[in-house]
Amino acid sequence: MTKKNLIALFSGAGGMDLGFKNAGFNILWACDFNKDAVNTYSKNIGNHIELVDITQVDSKDIPGDPYEVDVIIGGFPCQGFSIANTNRSMEDERNFLYLEMLRIIEDKKPKFFVAENVKGLISMQGGQVIKMIIDDFSRIGYSVDFRILNAANYGVPQARERVIIMGNRIGVKNTFPEPTHTALPKDYNLFSDTYDLQPHITVAETIGHLADVEIQNGKINEYIEVNKQKIFNHIASTTVHDKFFGRKFDVNQEEICDYLKEWRKISGWSTKRIDEHFGYKHTAGHWFRKDNKSGSIPKPSDWWELKKLLGFDDKYDEQVTTFIEKEIKFEQSLRITNWDRPSDTITATSPEIHVNRQRRLSGRECAMLQTFPNDFIFTGSLNSIYRQIGNAVPVLLAEQIAIKIIEQIESKEKVAIQI
Known part of the structure; x- marks a missing residue:
């Protein structure tokens, strides 16, 4: 089977894109409007990304003719959705970014599309927003489904629930990946007749080897070597130090x-x-x-x-x-990360405090909890790096979604060949 072609919108640093690339997709074009994120993407994934305002992009200028693009992916912002305006014109700034994705998908007519968003999207305005999205994509010829997926159930060391919206126009079932991990005890083999799942990956398993490694704040060298591996972006906020x-x-x-x-x-x-x-x-x-x-x-x-x-x-x-x-007062910003289970959701603002209580999680530790590879180097200030990582889709979760889509496309192609 030929390699599948992909267009990526709102790519950020490229977590979702990298997952699809790892699954075998050829990324024709990607875009984002954040300079640091685009620099990071270019450095690690490829120069096919453009620093651009999506509202200024004509679909004709995006590589790939209509019907020839296999998949379009993107995590459109959810702020400002309103169902009060039933016309929802392109001039309605409250939801124009969602409409931009809809526009490009309607013009390019990919076989599949995948959109990722926060879990709260489903309950916005009493469920009317998700209904609007399904109706809009159905109107342009797509069969649409959505699921809330917890990344921890797919081998990601992070409890991150996100809604994944999937649609296709080729008459196949929208298939989501099946969980591979669950909150089983370490002696889970005792339950092997009941469960065919692995235990969740813990924070300690993922970043424990960096616990006693000094952070690189202010250092000349860009990386440190740990177990003969180069570790980049091991920099962290220490602004809460005296509180602990x-x-x-x-x-x-x-x-x-x-x-x-x-x-x-x-x-x-x-x-x-x-x-x-x-x-x-x-x-x-x-x-x-x-x-x-x-x-x-x-x-x-x-x-x-x-x-x-x-x-x-x-x-x-x-x-x-x-x-x-010293006494720790419980606040969201003062939360200490888990150690013996998956981390809480990695956010785009200040990450959780390391269990050593001397600093927050480093950029690299956050990236590892998002399943970015160690040689994926983020650019920009520390706050920008935290934001890029926190906004990303976990690479491993994206890869498993991509594999399921490939399976569905290829099954349809086999049927077409037999006919």
Whole structure:
């Protein structure tokens, strides 16, 4: 059978696209309007993606003639849906992005389409929004079904429920992948007569080997090596640090900066040389700032190493390096990740706190929980990387959806050949 052709809309960093590519699809064209996401996509998947406003794209300018595209995929934004306007014209800005996807599918007439969205789409406006979507796609010739799929049930180490809308115009059944994993105990073989499923993949199984690996914040090197593998994007937010393990004693930041500055002068070490020793880009300068109010205090591991270099006395050792666990108030933003089960949903904002309670999950750890491969490198700021990963469809889930679609297309083609 020939390779199937795909068009991807609202691709983001490319989680869904990569899953379909891994299943054997040839991606003709993809688009997104976020610059960092497009750069990430181009770096890892291919240059067939365009940084473009979908409303400015003519279907005729997208590769693939009508009826020749096998599948169109995309996760259209769900904000602003309204059923009050029964005409739902292209000028209605409240739902124009959904209509753009509908427009391109109507023009290209792919055999299948797949749309991914948040679970809440089904209950929006009392179920009328999902009914509107089904009606609209039915009107242009598609048989449409939807399912809520939990990524954890498909080998993804993350409890992520999303609605998958699937439609086809070739007269076959819309087939969704069957679960391969479930919340069985580790001794699940005892139930082998009843269950033919594997236990959910846990967070510890997925990212446990990075738990004691220092994050790369501020480091010159782009990656670290762990078990002879290059690990990129192992950078993380530490802004909540003092809410979990905080210094036991009050520390006067200005006093510490002045103290370190004097010892650096005595030692003869330059700030640049210290940065080079630690492998940092511009971090050491903050320890010796003239404007010490904007300076920073080294973390304990850096403090002890700095002491070896500068030879300072024991005056502040206990104050700087003694940490204790502080009370954790439960808030969404202060949630600690699971360890012995799949993670909660990886979001596009601040990720959960690592079980070591010293930082949030790193970009790489979030990517691994979304089943991106280790050599998939994200570009942009840390917040942008978190956003790209959190907005993505888990690669492994997308791949299993793609495999089912290929099976349906090829079964139809076999029947056509026999006839």
